[in-house]
Amino acid sequence: EAGVVQSPRYKIIEKKQPVAFWCNPISGHNTLYWYRQNLGQGPELLIRYENEEAVDDSQLPKDRFSAERLKGVDSTLKIQPAELGDSAVYLCASSSPRPTGISGNTIYFGEGSWLTVV
Amino acid sequence: KQEVTQIPAALSVPEGENLVLNCSFTDSAIYNLQWFRQDPGKGLTSLLLIQSSQREQTSGRLNASLDKSSGRSTLYIAASQPGDSATYLCAVNSQGGKLIFGQGTELSVKP
Numbered sequence: 719e720a721g722v723v724q725s726p727r728y729k730i731i732e733k734k735q736p737v738a739f740w741c742n743p744i745s746g747h748n749t750l751y752w753y754r755q756n757l758g759q760g761p762e763l764l765i766r767y768e769n770e771e772a773v774d775d776s777q778l779p780k781d782r783f784s785a786e787r788l789k790g791v792d793s794t795l796k797i798q799p800a801e802l803g804d805s806a807v808y809l810c811a812s813s814s815p816r817p818t819g820i821s822g823n824t825i826y827f828g829e830g831s832w833l834t835v836v
Numbered sequence: 837k838q839e840v841t842q843i844p845a846a847l848s849v850p851e852g853e854n855l856v857l858n859c860s861f862t863d864s865a866i867y868n869l870q871w872f873r874q875d876p877g878k879g880l881t882s883l884l885l886i887q888s889s890q891r892e893q894t895s896g897r898l899n900a901s902l903d904k905s906s907g908r909s910t911l912y913i914a915a916s917q918p919g920d921s922a923t924y925l926c927a928v929n930s931q932g933g934k935l936i937f938g939q940g941t942e943l944s945v946k947p
Binding site: 724751760761763809824826828829832 | 840870872877878879880881882885925927934935937938939940
């Protein structure tokens with residue numbers, strides 16, 4: 719079974735430029751998350767989707783960040799314009815709302831998109 | 837507001853030792869707690885998930901316990917190996933899907 723797929727893996731951009739990250743969750747997972755992880759810190763939630771609906775975007779800096787999940791499958795996260803402080807790893811994750819034995823509600827992460835803003 | 841703390845921040849042990857990583861959380865009203873492993877330059881790999889009604893979970897050399905009333909969880913690693921070297925993160929699910937992470941414990945197992 720394919721895991722959570724993210725692209726690009728690495729991105730270096732100049733400040734004020736736009737950047738976009740793409741995520742394909744595990745097949746059948748209705749819930750999709752975008753997290754941001756700064757160096758030496760744990761991940762922090764940016765936005766959570768249930769199907770195509772954003773149910774928690776309270777931590778998303780809406781002045782420059784946007785996200786969408788058209789058709790309730792793939793998702794994109796965009797930053798425009800990027801700032802130096804946006805340098806971080808952007809992690810996508812997914813989970814199934816239906817318990818499946820011991821792995822019920824387990825959240826699975828992709829390998830992340832590493833952003834450097836210079 | 838839920839806060840998750842992990843102690844120690846870093847740990848170095850010789851190969852073969854048994855070790856314990858600690859995680860504490862401030863709000864005991866949780867759905868579950870999950871332990872993850874993160875290798876340098878990689879994403880997070882789920883190790884163990886403990887539901888709020890459970891006391892512990894085991895997978896191979898790993899054993900995770902949960903004491904909701906005291907707001908604590910431990911990850912026990914038996915007979916540590918150099919391949920266990922990584923950052924270990926605990927995360928609490930207390931708002932129906934929103935994981936709150938600790939800062940992680942960076943483990944180094946020396947041959």
